[in-house]
Amino acid sequence: MNYPRGVPEDPASTVAEIDAVLLGGERTYSAHDLASRAGIGVELVLGFWSTLGLPHPDPDDAFYTEADAEAVDRAASLTRAHGLDLRTVLTVTRALGHTSDRLALWQVEALVEDMSSRYELDDTTARLLVLDRLADLAPVLEAQLVHSYRRQLAAIAGRYAAEFAEMGDPGPDRTMLPLARAVGFADMVSFTRRTAGLGSTDLSQFVQRFEAAARDVVTAVGGRVVKTIGDAVLFVADDPATGAAVALGLADALGRELDVDSARASGGLAEGARGVTPVRVGMVWGRVLSRFGDVFGPTVNLAARLTDIAEPSSVLTDTVTARALADDPRFVLTPGTPHELQGLGLVTPVELRAAE
Structure with a gap:
């Protein structure tokens, strides 16, 4: 098949390159390895992965990268260092998985539409072109995500401060929605x-x-x-x-x-x-x-x-x-x-x- 310049003819090799850029190295750890490193049970590692909305392989398969291991370590630290309940950690993780899944799909589909319109490509070719350019675009998209997320957290903190700082303890009815x-x-x-x-x-x-x-x-x-x-x-x-x-x-x-x-x-x-x-x-x-x-x-x-x-x-x-x-x-x-x-x-x- 003749693709326009820049469109990969071997998507599998392109995915391997994207893995190397996005996932922080080779997939060298199993779920058992991550559990041992974080000092938690393997069922918690698999639960963490499930709440992210991602499929997980056999616990013995070398599927995870160094960045994955660090993410599991951070999740464990939320309980150990910050005292969060395990259910809260899973809720926070599920929020990340749900939101980032929709965000990634939204942004990639926008890129596909841009490529299709700009270069007058059919949908399949446009998606392959996005695949080829994703590794270069990802760092910019990631930086914008972090900036937006920090801004949103600051905005929420500002609203809470304005709304509740001067309330003291009014003795609210706990049955009332907050x-x-x-x-x-x-x-x-x-x-x-x-x-x-x-x-x-x-x-x-x-x-x-x-x-x-x-x-x-x-x-x-x-x-x-x-x-x-x-x-x-x-x-x-x-x-x-x-x-x-x-x-x-x-x-x-x-x-x-x-x-x-x-x-x-x-x-x-x-x-x-x-x-x-x-x-x-x-x-x-x-x-x-x-x-x-x-x-x-x-x-x-x-x-x-x-x-x-x-x-x-x-x-x-x-x-x-x-x-x-x-x-x-x-x-x-x-x-x-x-x-x-x-x-x-x-x-x-x-x-x-x-x-x-």
């Missing part, structure tokens, strides 16, 4: 119909535009994206007014940002996807539990249910949040007809609009 947050969903209207018939490139660009536009709006106003789920985004904010501003910004901006007629980059989207693609938004203020990079609780469920009954390009909230926003002249709040919401009972939705 964090007061504005929580909201923005859900794309008729996503399935609008994207029916799209090819992989157009669908990728469409979803990427939605995620990028949503994140830009949320962070610009002062909120934070918890996660995106294809055609929906879940966000939080630290006070009701910021949550309201994020919700209104999403309802206003996303339809224009996702005008897919103007988004066509390579010869046309499906007929059903043309025109402005609005979102429905539900946003409420309440208490949540933050775990596993996600948020949970009745407040989250209520925001999701309000999103389901909102009109396109509109924002719904509840009466509790409406009272919290009532004295803010930037917002107009209009109570609607009570609705029976699944699992929540009778709820009076309140339409949230920006003041003229």
Whole structure:
């Protein structure tokens, strides 16, 4: 097969080179070796590997590198030197595995799309070209990851300091969910119909535009994206007014940002996807539990249910949040007809609009 210059004809040898660059040397250790070195049981080594989301071979196989051994040593030190419970160590490791798996796939797929578009390559050739260049790109991507991670940790520390430093010991009710947050969903209207018939490139660009536009709006106003789920985004904010501003910004901006007629980059989207693609938004203020990079609780469920009954390009909230926003002249709040919401009972939705 004739590949363009720079595309490897022997992917197996390229993978071996990538292993040498990324994995910190040759695979010379077995799971038993790592366990002996770290002073832990082999079942903990295999458990560590499983929580990273990676397959592991027979415990006697020489599969692991020096960098793997150091990672197991660090995990063991979290219990020995820092006193963390073993379950906590596994949770932290699972978070790393889950997030880095998605991050690596996201970035590699973005590189594939770039190669495919820039060099007008078919998908297979583009992936082989990325494979060839991955070892050179990896150090830059790694440095950016570390920088971003440290910045995110510092941002969380800053939020905690601002929110809790002056509280003292108020004697909180331990049955109450710990964090007061504005929580909201923005859900794309008729996503399935609008994207029916799209090819992989157009669908990728469409979803990427939605995620990028949503994140830009949320962070610009002062909120934070918890996660995106294809055609929906879940966000939080630290006070009701910021949550309201994020919700209104999403309802206003996303339809224009996702005008897919103007988004066509390579010869046309499906007929059903043309025109402005609005979102429905539900946003409420309440208490949540933050775990596993996600948020949970009745407040989250209520925001999701309000999103389901909102009109396109509109924002719904509840009466509790409406009272919290009532004295803010930037917002107009209009109570609607009570609705029976699944699992929540009778709820009076309140339409949230920006003041003229």
